Amino acid sequence: MASVLDSLSRTLGNKTNQQDVDYLYPNARTLEPGQTVRNLPMPPVESAFVCLRMAQEHPRVKFFWNHEANSVSRFTEFFLKVYSPGDASYADLITVNAGLYWLFSECKNVVADPATKAHYREQATVCRDNLETVLSNLPFHLPSNLDTTSSMFMAAVYCIELCKPSAAWNFITTASHMSQTLGMHNVVAMAHDAPEVKALKIRLFWLIYIHEKALSLRLGRSSTIRDGDVTVSPPATEWRAEIAVFAQLGQWIELARLQGMVYDQIYSPAALIQPQAIRIARARRLASELEAHTARRHLDLEANTSKISVDNQALGFDLVDILDHTNSVNHLSLFCLIYRAIPPDPSEGTIFSKECIESARQALEEHRRCMEVLIKVEEEFLESYINWALLQSPFVPFTVLFCHVVETGNQADLDRLGSLVEILQPVSADSFSTGVKKELRLFKVLYDVACSYMKLRTEAGNRPAGANGANPWGPDGNSLLPQLPVQQPALLPTPDSACQQGISSQTPFTGLDGAGMSSGAAFGESGSVAGWLSGVSFPMSGDLSMEVDQQGAELGNWLYMNNQMMRALEDSYF
Numbered sequence: 001m002a003s004v005l006d007s008l009s010r011t012l013g014n015k016t017n018q019q020d021v022d023y024l025y026p027n028a029r030t031l032e033p034g035q036t037v038r039n040l041p042m043p044p045v046e047s048a049f050v051c052l053r054m055a056q057e058h059p060r061v062k063f064f065w066n067h068e069a070n071s072v073s074r075f076t077e078f079f080l081k082v083y084s085p086g087d088a089s090y091a092d093l094i095t096v097n098a099g100l101y102w103l104f105s106e107c108k109n110v111v112a113d114p115a116t117k118a119h120y121r122e123q124a125t126v127c128r129d130n131l132e133t134v135l136s137n138l139p140f141h142l143p144s145n146l147d148t149t150s151s152m153f154m155a156a157v158y159c160i161e162l163c164k165p166s167a168a169w170n171f172i173t174t175a176s177h178m179s180q181t182l183g184m185h186n187v188v189a190m191a192h193d194a195p196e197v198k199a200l201k202i203r204l205f206w207l208i209y210i211h212e213k214a215l216s217l218r219l220g221r222s223s224t225i226r227d228g229d230v231t232v233s234p235p236a237t238e239w240r241a242e243i244a245v246f247a248q249l250g251q252w253i254e255l256a257r258l259q260g261m262v263y264d265q266i267y268s269p270a271a272l273i274q275p276q277a278i279r280i281a282r283a284r285r286l287a288s289e290l291e292a293h294t295a296r297r298h299l300d301l302e303a304n305t306s307k308i309s310v311d312n313q314a315l316g317f318d319l320v321d322i323l324d325h326t327n328s329v330n331h332l333s334l335f336c337l338i339y340r341a342i343p344p345d346p347s348e349g350t351i352f353s354k355e356c357i358e359s360a361r362q363a364l365e366e367h368r369r370c371m372e373v374l375i376k377v378e379e380e381f382l383e384s385y386i387n388w389a390l391l392q393s394p395f396v397p398f399t400v401l402f403c404h405v406v407e408t409g410n411q412a413d414l415d416r417l418g419s420l421v422e423i424l425q426p427v428s429a430d431s432f433s434t435g436v437k438k439e440l441r442l443f444k445v446l447y448d449v450a451c452s453y454m455k456l457r458t459e460a461g462n463r464p465a466g467a468n469g470a471n472p473w474g475p476d477g478n479s480l481l482p483q484l485p486v487q488q489p490a491l492l493p494t495p496d497s498a499c500q501q502g503i504s505s506q507t508p509f510t511g512l513d514g515a516g517m518s519s520g521a522a523f524g525e526s527g528s529v530a531g532w533l534s535g536v537s538f539p540m541s542g543d544l545s546m547e548v549d550q551q552g553a554e555l556g557n558w559l560y561m562n563n564q565m566m567r568a569l570e571d572s573y574f
Helices: 002-011 020-024 047-055 059-064 072-083 090-110 113-138 146-161 164-181 197-219 245-266 277-305 305-315 315-337 354-376 383-392 395-408 410-424 434-459 497-503 529-533 549-569
Strands: none
Touching: 002 164, 002 277, 047 059, 047 072, 047 113, 047 164, 047 305, 059 090, 059 434, 072 197, 090 113, 090 146, 090 529, 113 277, 146 197, 146 277, 197 245, 197 354, 197 549, 245 315, 245 549, 277 315, 277 549, 354 410, 395 410, 395 434, 410 434
């Protein structure tokens, strides 16, 4: 796996040996001797007050600016504390700098004057650098209180935006542990709290729950929140222009609960040692629950025309359309992950079931439609929400179709990948984070590899895959070796070895330059193409063969390697 990630690192151009903290926080300031994070430069107070007023009055800024971690009035209390002489805690500094970073970024999107827009962009940069400086200097021990819990949640959201899921996991689990220490998940523990404090705790807990469950599945980690321990109910839904996720909190909590169940019941180590029939039954039950959830979501939207009207008035039709597409991508990607656990009917002759392939196609189509609307929007887009949505979902469906193309030579699916990659090419605006740009570049590399496969299949006579997924390129996978051009990618996994595990343990490219050609040595058995094609595997940690059946081992490897690919997009690798 280390060689795979090293190859991926070369692919996307990382040639440094910086320490992890430099990768995680490349914009952090270097503190001079005697200087502390309390002495960091802050934006002009006048500019901050102007933007705080916009957060109260402008519908779009209200909707997005603070991820609903704090109300404007509560944030103002932190703001005054940081801008006044005296002590300020790490939680205060994180809350204010993260809040101002998002606030200036959103205000920049809604002002028309170029000079004001440039000024807000500059102040957002100041706050971003401050935030990363504070995060890079956090002590090991932090007090477990409401302010620190909120600041850890905000730090997690910031890391998600930048495609740093491992760092985000550290922060969101810290927030989760603190929230449970404070009893924010328990009705009895909050029985004597003032109503406004109780409401704030419940609000924050469910926001943590949503993000923690999503990251848990994405990284293949066990959730730190047991559903059986949670006794607080989500607040009643209220449609208002100043609330975003919170307006759909019930739906998002239900989806997060399903995400947690998908990991626990299908992909966790305990699930993988269960008989295949049990996993299949669980997957079908979860698919039914997700179908019911999706149906309720559509009915809810149809019944709440006032909500759609409020959103359109606050955000505009295009933004509402994009948000709807991103929600659909989230649901379809989860369908794809669930159906991956259901083996295909033997008559289908493929590694993935038809439901898995179809949900992957639908997810990428929704993603493509979302990007079509995104690109035609003239203004810089809302980084905080859209980056999160793009980074959360489409990777698994893309991987499924990529492997399906490699396995079957399906030209229509290759065209689907190409259509998505083509529409992503113009995406270069500053409003997209480094993480999203890396994901787009990785999509392009995978598409180029799929095209190389199709070319090789054609050159080899375009022999179709066998009915049972047999290697279509010869019994030992070496029949193509004499025909491999020097400039073709050096690593070409066979369909039955690579695609059974998704993109999996054999990553089909190394040292690709801009044209998608190989400039690095192959890694495989003795570094040879023959070793690669023969199906050298990188199994999950530990010897699972004693307890896990073949399908369970494939599932475990598949999710693990997909998660490693997502981690490979972090700055610690690139």
